[in-house]
Amino acid sequence: MARLEGKIAIVTGAGSGIGEAITERFIEEGAFVIAADISGNQNALAKRLGDKCTPTHTDVSKSDDVQALIMLAKEKYGRIDILCNNASIEGSMAPTGEYSEEEFDKVWAVNGRSAFLGMRYGIPLMAANGGGSIINTVSMAAMVAFPNMPAYCAAKGAVKMLGKCAAVEHASQGIRVNSICPGTINTQITKALPPEYIGKIIEANPAGRIAEPREVGDLAVFLASDESRFITGTEILIDGGYTAV
Numbered sequence: 001m002a003r004l005e006g007k008i009a010i011v012t013g014a015g016s017g018i019g020e021a022i023t024e025r026f027i028e029e030g031a032f033v034i035a036a037d038i039s040g041n042q043n044a045l046a047k048r049l050g051d052k053c054t055p056t057h058t059d060v061s062k063s064d065d066v067q068a069l070i071m072l073a074k075e076k077y078g079r080i081d082i083l084c085n086n087a088s089i090e091g092s093m094a095p096t097g098e099y100s101e102e103e104f105d106k107v108w109a110v111n112g113r114s115a116f117l118g119m120r121y122g123i124p125l126m127a128a129n130g131g132g133s134i135i136n137t138v139s140m141a142a143m144v145a146f147p148n149m150p151a152y153c154a155a156k157g158a159v160k161m162l163g164k165c166a167a168v169e170h171a172s173q174g175i176r177v178n179s180i181c182p183g184t185i186n187t188q189i190t191k192a193l194p195p196e197y198i199g200k201i202i203e204a205n206p207a208g209r210i211a212e213p214r215e216v217g218d219l220a221v222f223l224a225s226d227e228s229r230f231i232t233g234t235e236i237l238i239d240g241g242y243t244a245v
Contacts, residue, residue: 002030003225008077009033010069012060012118013087015041017187018137021213022084022220027052029221032077036060036069037087060087060114070121079129082224083122085115085159086137090189093148104151111155112162119166123175131174133224136163137216138179140239160235167233176232178223183239184210207240 009026013019015037023033027049035042036058046055056072059065073080091107094100115136126132141149142156160179167177184190184201190210202210219238222228237243 002028003221003227004082005030007031007081007224008073008079009082009084009224010036010073010080010118010122011084011086012036012058012069012114013137014055015039015045017189018182018185018213018216019084019086020045021217022086023053024049025214025217025221026082026224029225031082031224034069034073034076060085060117061109063117066114066117067121070125074125079132080122080125081129081132082135083118083126083132084135084137084220084224085118086135087111087114088137088139088189090192091149091151093193095148096150099150104154107151108155111152112158115159116162119162119177123166123170126175127170127173131176133228134163134166134175134177135220135223136160136177136179138163138181138235140181140183140237140243142179142181142235143237143243163235164233171232176223176228178228178231178233179235180216180219180223181235181237181239182211182216183237183242185216186210186212201242204245205240205242206245207242209240211238211240 009031011023014023014035034054042055046053058069089110138160139156141153142160163177163179
């Protein structure tokens with residue numbers, strides 16, 4: 001039997017990159033997925049993946065949008081088994097002492113506040129139905145500093161700790177909360193960064209390459225499945241060994 005057979009999942013940032021790959025893998029493993037994105041790409045994704053994928057337009061930085069997303073799952077399926085807070089932007093690059101307040105707030109809203117909103121409104125529905133798995137896409141930037149990316153690093157570090165807090169609070173309700181911490185992945189966010197910046201990261205990586213989004217999707221399947229039923233409150237690096245050296 002498929003590892004996620006019949007489970008109901010929400011994936012934010014599903015229109016491209018890691019979110020697209022997670023959505024694909026969840027459906028391959030038998031889940032029904034509500035694919036949330038702001039870009040419109042979620043519609044083409046759903047057309048390609050079929051009836052098990054429900055697309056919806058969601059601005060994850062807005063409370064009303066996130067509440068509507070959770071309500072969509074409740075009305076369509078009656079529950080949520082898997083909540084993947086994945087939506088993210090890279091933001092502009094500048095030293096902390098020169099970083100604009102407006103840009104910091106923008107990155108925080110999408111990368112940090114959105115994970116809080118997802119858990120704030122998703123956890124009660126999960127708890128009412130016996131629990132589930134929450135997966136937050138964080139980053140190796142929550143573990144080590146990346147110069148000129150203060151907003152991104154700060155938000156990812158905050159979500160890592162937010163997940164730990166929620167894991168401890170809700171373990172008795174059958175809710176698990178874990179963070180995936182990708183390294184350099186072949187996504188639009190990576191492609192938007194200066195090539196020399198990415199090149200230095202690859203040179204310093206023991207694996208000597210960047211990863212494909214599907215590799216992160218494979219890890220998400222494990223954390224969403226019952227195979228990881230005793231894993232909560234932790235973060236798993238998928239970085240080719242970058243942070244080990």
